[in-house]
Amino acid sequence: MSTIKEIAKKANVSIGTVDRVLHGRGRVAPETAEKIQKIIREMGYKPNLFARNLKLSRLFHFGILMPQEKQDGGYWAQSADGMRKALDELKSNQVRGHFYYYDKYSHNSFDHMIRAITNARLDGLIIAPILANPINELLQNLSNECPYLFFDSDLPETSPLSVINQDAHQSGRLAAELMIKLVPSSGSFLVIKVIPDDYHINARVKGFVDFLTQIDCHNVHVLDANIGDDPHCILPMVDQFMNHYPGLHGIFMTNALTYQVAEVIHQLSIHPKPSLIGYDLIDANAYWLERGIIDFIISQRPEMQGYQGIYTLFRHLVTKEPVEKRIVLPLDIITRENMLYHRQYVKIKINQ
């Protein structure tokens, strides 16, 4: 491993001169500079990042822009937990995290946020790009010096450092495959598409329908559930739908609000109970999984997304390693019998 000292010795100069050449800080005779450059190339010198960061003792500030943790039934708290775990591990590496929360059901109050983030002079930004427009606006205002990466979702026509999420279309296919394992393909199915929708939700619906179409199963209804900013209004909608189509075999809920569908099924005591598949292992969903109303939950490994997000930014900014442009996390299938260790893993391994 070559050091600045060795280079200096080989070039018969002091380390100060080598340093000036390395950083282009001038005050070096052209011939000397060239000689040193040559030796640096020959020795394949790479600065020791430990020494550099130790000396600079500079703090790296990571901004995290995401929905309020309690939204989607606490789903976002799981991502945040993964980030907190990573930030804690990296505390000794001069990394600080700053959470900026937004209300995913409200486009207002973003101006204030944008100004706060722009003024914060952050070194990097981790974004859950749920609200496309305001986030696009933020990216315009952002300094070019500030790399950003997306998790959970994606945003077209931007150039993030990296994108960490799942294949939403494939997760729809997976839901359909599981559904067909539970119910013969001759059954009838309901897909609840939550409005306001996004790329994510649409891809899930499409994946589900595509899979069923492929195996010649066409008995699928897609219900547009416009919940606006009130997640609790799903209940009467599903209730109403169930009265219209009583012979339903399976329901696919396309977001974390699956527990609300489970409540409807439970309250109406529908028999035989339709199979229910949904997303995200939040507490309310675990409750109905435990009681057998929800059959499968597809998990997006939110805590891992958060964890990887922090580490990806760390590798890019601090250790200057090349990072992957896209990290696609596996689709986890959760049932009553394996949720214990998924939840335990989240709590124990990630939170603390």
Place this chain on the structure above:
Amino acid sequence: MSTIKEIAKKANVSIGTVDRVLHGRGRVAPETAEKIQKIIREMGYKPNLFARNLKLSRLFHFGILMPQEKQDGGYWAQSADGMRKALDELKSNQVRGHFYYYDKYSHNSFDHMIRAITNARLDGLIIAPILANPINELLQNLSNECPYLFFDSDLPETSPLSVINQDAHQSGRLAAELMIKLVPSSGSFLVIKVIPDDYHINARVKGFVDFLTQIDCHNVHVLDANIGDDPHCILPMVDQFMNHYPGLHGIFMTNALTYQVAEVIHQLSIHPKPSLIGYDLIDANAYWLERGIIDFIISQRPEMQGYQGIYTLFRHLVTKEPVEKRIVLPLDIITRENMLYHRQYVKIKINQ
């Protein structure tokens, strides 16, 4: 950010004393040590890894004792991949790995291995304790200075630093739950128990049977498949069994050789195809999952076990953090539609 200097000032001692407390190197008065410990806790001190790594010149040698990578259809290569990934990440942290492979079907040749490991003066050891006796013998010979941890399995009456594996009994329950989602509980089931068995296999069988008993399903046959050191002899056994019990609804294979059962089902063209659930996402199992002969594969996250194994030893030996005595990994359910990203994740995120 707290440093040992600040701690020293607060405790009215020198940094040397703080250092001795931090590393448990003795030569500190008990009261002084306690006072310093308290301050360390209060300030939430975390060592600066830049400084530590800059200073450290010592290499840590980790030994890895496990079955040959090709065994169990390449299952062990997945653990090894996870370890290689971690070792690569820690290369700049003075960590080197040394693989010691054994033949899990042969108790010989272990003497040579034991001597090699004992002579190697390793700083830590990661062990897959498949062969209880020779490994117990190794642990006798091992220096007390050398901590070891187990992955994949466990060994009673030993005191490993940590154990990283799954809940085998629960994974049997999970298999049964999935089976019942595929087949009505009135069906008849076959459990193939591979001999030579171990704690792991037995717990899986027990979990499966326990779950079914709990829901009053008693139509379960447990077939002892004595494969000795020839994994290929499963085929005729299952063939013979199937002829005796033609009306089988589901088969639970208790190890990675699930693909061999799939081959039997495929060759005999049994109709209707019995549901098949087994373990480990090795290439051969992925092949039959893709073709719909295997319905579910339960994965043990072998690459994660390996990855965590290396990091656990690292935290204990290098950063001197306290480590968890037991890491229980989630039970992953793999189907045709989600195996792509599980495999990709292994290949992309862990291998490189």
Place this chain on the structure above:
DNA sequence: TGTTATTGCGTTAACGTTAACGCTTAATTT
């Protein structure tokens, strides 16, 4: 009573990089 260990601490020199500072020359200005 003197000699040797042991305990409990403080001191210090690295590790590689950075950047402020200062010292020579030589060039340019008064």
Place this chain on the structure above:
DNA sequence: AAATTAAGCGTTAACGTTAACGCAATAACA
């Protein structure tokens, strides 16, 4: 000719951690 400036370089003190070393003071021996 003296004074000022600048170019070109070397020196040095950090950054936080580690671990060897050393020095008292006490304890355990002969």
